Amino acid sequence: MxxxxxxxxxxxxxxxxxxxxxxxxxxxxxxxxxxxxxxxxxxxxxxxxxxxxxxxxxxxxxxxxxxxxxxxxxxxxxxxxxxxxxxxxxxxxxxxxxxxxxxxxxxxxxxxxxxxxxxxxxxxxxxxxxxxxxxxxxxxxxxxxxxxxxxxxxxxxxxxxxxxxxxxxxxxxxxxxxxxxxxxxxxxxxxxxxxxxxxxxxxxxSPAAAPASVPGARRTSPGAATRRARRTGKIAQRIVPHDLEPAVLRMELIALGDAFRAYQRRPEPDLTLLATLHERKARAFALWADVSGDESLHDEAQRAELAARTTLEMHQNRTGHVTGDPEDGDGPVVERLLTRPQAVHARAVLEYTATHSPHPEAEVRLAVLMIALRAARAGTGNVTGQDLTSWLQGDAERVLEQLIDAGWLCLPGTIADAMASRPESPTAVTVPTLLPEQSRPFALGKNHRTRVSGWAQKVVGDRKLRKKRLGATTRLLALYTAAHTRPDGRLGRPEDGGLPLAEVAAFCNLPPDQVSTHADLLVTADWLTETDTTEGQLRGRLTDRVLPLAGLL
Known part of the structure; x- marks a missing residue:
């Protein structure tokens, strides 16, 4: 057969x-x-x-x-x-x-x-x-x-x-x-x-006839039959040795191999379960490497650990949900506008704005940030007069003139034509430093560019920021705080305890002692719950209202 x-x-x-x-x-x-x-x-x-x-x-x-x-x-x-x-x-x-x-x-x-x-x-x-x-x-x-x-x-x-x-x-x-x-x-x-x-x-x-004796199988060594009786298995194209000790490790590796094969037969994927299997595999292979001294098993354990993190990120990207800070247990489940990889791209654009803006003024930096996001892929993008007015209010014409004089921006017509353009006939602007033949300061795919640009537009155009008529400096601070948060909305990484005040001030073109003034304006606009600028750190937390705009660190 x-x-x-x-x-x-x-x-x-x-x-x-x-x-x-x-x-x-x-x-x-x-x-x-x-x-x-x-x-x-x-x-x-x-x-x-x-x-x-x-x-x-x-x-x-x-x-x-x-x-x-x-x-x-x-x-x-x-x-x-x-x-x-x-x-x-x-x-x-x-x-x-x-x-x-x-x-x-x-x-x-x-x-x-x-x-x-x-x-x-x-x-x-x-x-x-x-x-x-x-x-x-x-x-x-x-x-x-x-x-x-x-x-x-x-x-x-x-x-x-x-x-x-x-x-x-x-x-x-x-x-x-x-x-x-x-x-x-x-x-x-x-x-x-x-x-x-x-x-x-x-x-x-025949029940009447006594059966003849059958010779037993030959043994190559005294313990051969015992070794054959031990259960073996296969995982990651590796045979689990029948004599691997401790036995609990051998059984875990065999069970993991069976679990991965059972997962492949599932009609629908379960990324949470798959991430759990990769985490178990990483721990088991690390112990196997310690027991056997095989360095390739350490490499396999590292790959499994990376696969577990990547699978969880895939699950979060598909569902749009991220749990709260692990330090506090399970926090609120929030539907995020940006995934973690997209938040990394958003912070890269903020860094580009701080280093490549032709003028240090907050209005110019805000215009550079928004236009760079429109032209990030091909060096060209569409803007309307309504966009420019919402970003820069009464300073739009002056800022455009500064960008054109510095050679950072090119318009097909006059500034007046750009200010009069409407959504059905936008103005195609060109950023020479972002053209494909130039070195790329950041790499944004089509979907990531659209998502990050939409995120920045939502932050700058937040209804309460507009209602308070907050200027370009305060809006830059809102962008920076939204891009540097933890899952629970607190600013900065846990090990830092907040955002370095000097970096925040440099991005917003402010003296460090004036950051607290603009941070208080964000509190009045229901953007931050509280602020603290002591010990050279900007500490605070995004309100639940804007928590979906948080770009996770």
Whole structure:
């Protein structure tokens, strides 16, 4: 019985075929698991018919011998036809048994009548029944001198004969005399043992006859059987050693491999579960590396740790939800406008504004920031007179003139035309330093550019900031505080305790002692809940109203 790939490799379909001509081929597009289940059921059906026909025949030839003992002989010696044998080859002998042999890959099963010695020497072979002693003396299962008793030779069963009541599949051997009609062995394909192949070794097909003893499998070392009994597995294309200690680590690695394979069979992805599996894998591989001293396992653990973080970020990006600060436990769940990668891009644009603005005035920096976001990808972007008025209020014309005189901005027409442009016919502005042939100060994809630009527009155009008529300096401070927050809305990283006052003042073009004045204006506009500028840090927290605009550090 064979289990082979079928169709396109990416589809995962398999084909189950039996060497018996009467058995039709079966195809399973769902995957290997369904095909293996069907193959084992088919093997069990043949075994049932063999038992109904009387079980193994005591006068049958050894099927392994008919194949030159290739089932348990090294490949370099299996093809010998000169009658010689290597010194370590097991010679046929013992009673005839009914056995099922399987390969390690779980894709080939063989049902065969073979001698007990070959059965004991064949890997992954299970003896199901032992034939009753023959009524006549059975000839020794070795080739007589001068006689050719290979399959297909005169006096042997023809290769195409099939079993009748026994339900065999292909003729592999026969007795030394004339082959009875329908007398043959069965051959099929492995995975461990079929569900129905569980009869104990040595069970006789005839209750009246005492079963002959079956020799046990040879051991290469005293502890070989114990090692084989230990469970092994596979994870990340690595075989988990059967003797890996501690045992709890070995079982965790095996369970993780099974869990990853079960996840791949899920109809729908669960990124939270996948991140948990990667975290477990990172811990297990780190311990495995410490135990074995294999540095490549440390690298695998680091990759798993990175995969866990990336998977969580993917989950947050898809859902738009991020939990609160881990230091305080589970905080409020907030739908963020920016994901963490997009917040990184937003901070890069703020840094570009502070270093590349042609004039230090807050109004010029605000215009540079907003126009740079429009032209971030191709060096050109569209603006309208309404945009310029909302950003700069009454200073729009003066600021545009400064940017044009400095060579930072180019307009297709006059400043008056740009101020009069409407959404249906915007003005196409050009920023020469952002053109594709120039070195790129930041890399924004199409979706990220749109999202970051929309975020900046929402901050600058916040209704309460407009209602309070706050100037460009205060709006720059609002942008900076929104871009540098933790999940709970507090400013700065936990290890810093806030935002460095000198950096905030440099971005907003303010003396450090005046930052608190503009921060208080943001408190009155319901942007910040409280502020504190002592010890060289700007501390505070965004209000719940603007928490969705927070760009997470």
């Amino acid at each position: 064979r289990l082979d790939p079928y169709g396109r490799p990416s589809a995962g379909g398999v084909r189950v075929s039996c060497s018996r001509p009467a058995c039709a081929e079966q195809r399973f597009p769902d995957g290997t698991a369904a095909g293996r289940k069907a193959a084992i059921a088919h093997v069990n059906a043949h075994l049932a018919r063999i038992r109904e026909g009387g079980g193994p025949r005591a006068a049958a030839w050894c099927a392994c011998r008919a194949a030159d003992c290739a089932w348990h002989t090294p490949a370099s010696d299996a093809g010998r036809r000169d009658g010689t044998r290597p010194s370590d080859t097991v010679r046929c002998g013992g009673p005839v048994v009914l056995a099922v042999c399987a390969d390690r890959a779980g894709r080939l099963w063989r049902i065969a009548e073979m001698c007990a010695r070959c059965a004991a020497a064949t890997p992954n072979c299970r003896v199901l029944e032992t034939a009753a002693p023959p009524e006549r003396t059975a000839p020794e299962c070795t080739t007589p001198a001068g006689a050719d008793q290979r399959v297909g030779a005169p006096g042997t069963a023809p290769a195409g004969s099939t079993a009748g009541a026994g339900g065999g599949i292909a003729a592999m051997f026969s007795d030394l005399g004339s082959a009875p009609a329908g007398a043959s062995a069965s051959s099929a394909r492995p995975s461990a043992s079929p569900a129905g192949a569980s009869s104990p070794a040595g069970a006789s097909s």
